[in-house]
Amino acid sequence: MNDSFELLCALKNAGYPKSARDPFWWPRSGTFWVVVGAILTQQAKWEKVEKSIEHLETCGVDCLDTLARLEIETLAECIKPSGFYNTKAKNLRALAKAILETFSTFEIFQTNVTREWLLAQKGVGEESADSILCYACYQEALVVDAYTARLLNAYGYDFESYEALQSWMLEGLSDKDALRRLYAKEISLHELYARFHGKIVEYCKENSRGKVVDVERLGL
Secondary structure: OOOHHHHHHHHHHOOOOOOOOOOOOOOOOOOHHHHHHHHHOOOOOHHHHHHHHHHHHHOOOOOHHHHHHOOHHHHHHHOHHHOOHHHHHHHHHHHHHHHHHHHOOHHHHHHHOOHHHHHOOOOOOHHHHHHHHHHHOOOOOOOOOHHHHHHHHOOOOOOOOHHHHHHHHHHOOOOHHHHHHHOOOOOOHHHHHHHHHHHHHHHHHHOEEOOEEOOHHHOO
16 A cells, blocks of 8 residues: 555445444534544543433533533533543533633634644644544544554554654545545545545454454455
């Protein structure tokens, strides 16, 4: 495999993503729930995040405002399944308050937030920031993660940082005409980025033994 475009083609030809849960892959994309999920999924399985979100909804959380006003003890109890619940509760409520104080509404946040602003918030790292930009705000941000690193490692690639991994992935997607030809329908760049990340996650979950990814099915 020479570049990420070859990987994208192989994953697409293999039928990924298989999940039809959302056109942009992440559940409830374009909503504040992505912000919640991006924090809760840190060092946690997604199934645990979904359980936490169910608890939050039961407690009446339906927007950033109700999340920001939730008692910290109640919030921590709701998100207990996601682990590190005391720290995540503090960071999540602080982020909700910061969004409302800085942008007033979630819709304004979606349009105007920057990666730099997100990274300045406590508990928001590069992967979380890019997840929020891509899936909550529909901005052109490509998420890379441990699955991405493991998949590329199976092909002999090793990257020293998140930035180096992301740069390599983006470099292979620089030919926009080639990207357009790959899809029968018109697809925006941010949707392509969103679905590419989803393809990688789903493939790795289905084709891994421990942290080693079996890439034989991709034929690269």
